[in-house]
Amino acid sequence: MTNSIDRFKHIDNHKLKDTKVFGDRFYAIEYVVPNNPRYLEVGVGDGHYSEHIVQYKSPKVMHLLDRYDSPDYIYGKYTKDTHEDFIKEKFKDQNVTTIKGDSKQVLESLINNQYDYIYLDAGHDFDSVSNDLNLAAKMLAPNGVIGINDYTYFSPIDKEEYEVVEAVNLFLFNNPGWIVVGYQLGHRGYADIYIKLV
Numbered sequence: 478m479t480n481s482i483d484r485f486k487h488i489d490n491h492k493l494k495d496t497k498v499f500g501d502r503f504y505a506i507e508y509v510v511p512n513n514p515r516y517l518e519v520g521v522g523d524g525h526y527s528e529h530i531v532q533y534k535s536p537k538v539m540h541l542l543d544r545y546d547s548p549d550y551i552y553g554k555y556t557k558d559t560h561e562d563f564i565k566e567k568f569k570d571q572n573v574t575t576i577k578g579d580s581k582q583v584l585e586s587l588i589n590n591q592y593d594y595i596y597l598d599a600g601h602d603f604d605s606v607s608n609d610l611n612l613a614a615k616m617l618a619p620n621g622v623i624g625i626n627d628y629t630y631f632s633p634i635d636k637e638e639y640e641v642v643e644a645v646n647l648f649l650f651n652n653p654g655w656i657v658v659g660y661q662l663g664h665r666g667y668a669d670i671y672i673k674l675v
């Protein structure tokens with residue numbers, strides 16, 4: 478494993494010259510997400526973000542990957558046993574496929590697919606984000622975009638450190654063709670960063 482000093486990189490300025498800044502991740506969708514995308518979300522929760530993708534971008538394919546084992550702690554809409562069914566029912570009118578499992582085990586099974594937009598919001602530790610991002614990059618169609626949620630060092634709700642910034646910055650450092658097309662500030666610092674290969 479890379480030690481924490483070696484893995485910390487800043488984003489070079491030339492990757493930021495066309496970055497658009499947004500105040501909220503739902504405003505960002507209109508600008509950063511291609512129309513009618515083949516869409517993959519990794520870490521779906523209650524489908525709140527997917528709902529907005531459906532509303533504004535009418536995805537032609539929706540692959541929703543999650544462990545589907547977390548109850549809805551806030552509103553109690555589903556239990557750990559009904560999580561996947563809740564998402565299937567919520568998006569029953571869409572062309573949706575749920576993929577159940579830990580992204581470290583199951584994401585690779587999608588490697589032959591091509592997506593126009595991939596949103597990463599599953600594990601927030603360095604190894605999980607690095608794994609998900611490196612695989613997502615291989616599945617991205619030309620001109621596609623990857624959005625990474627919780628681009629921050631600390632979650633004030635979970636009261637725990639996140640390692641998303643380190644993982645994303647190191648990915649950008651190691652992959653010279655990738656640039657940042659968008660950044661959303663996020664309430665309470667839960668930022669998103671949107672990247673693509675040019």
Ligand SMILES: C[S@@+](CC[C@H](N)C(=O)[O-])C[C@H]1O[C@@H](n2cnc3c(N)ncnc32)[C@H](O)[C@@H]1O
Nearest residue numbers: 520521522525526543544547579580598599600
């Ligand atoms: C914060 S919620 C996602 C919220 C959703 N993306 C949104 O913005 O509306 C995080 C989800 O990631 C899932 N998750 C966490 N770690 C995961 C992993 N390693 N593999 C698959 N799913 C994971 C959890 O089960 C949870 O449903």
